[in-house]
Amino acid sequence: MLQIVEDLHPEPSQAHDRYLQPKQxxxxxxxxxxxxxxxxxxxxxxxxxxxLAGLVESLNRQGTTTPSGEPWTEANYGPVMAEMSR
Known part of the structure; x- marks a missing residue:
């Protein structure tokens, strides 16, 4: 059985690993x-x-930049996203 937890950011004591947490x-x-x-x-x-090529082209066309304000490229997308995930 799968149960969805409504609280997107539950306290660690409330988070049970068998529950789906959309932003876990x-x-x-x-x-x-x-x-x-x-x-x-x-x-x-x-x-x-x-x-990837289409993604970075679309992000640039939408006016979205990297956190430092630079255009997205295929070369910087992975490292920037990795840094943002820390």
Whole structure:
């Protein structure tokens, strides 16, 4: 049986590993920048783009930049996303 926990950020004592927690990998709430970037990525995937070249082109076309304000490239996407996940 699968149970969805309504609290997106349960206290550790409430988090049981057999429950699905939609944001279980988060260590903190996302920033406004991260929310907007996530929305831009979701729009890109919804438009049928599923390759890295198309993703970075779409992010740039939408006016989304890296956290340091630079355009997205295939070379910087992975390292920037890895840094943001820490």
């Amino acid at each position: 990998a988060q260590r903190r709430r996302p920033t406004l920048y991260e929310d907007l970037l996530g929305d831009a990525i979701e729009r890109t995937f919804a438009a049928g783009v599923h390759d």
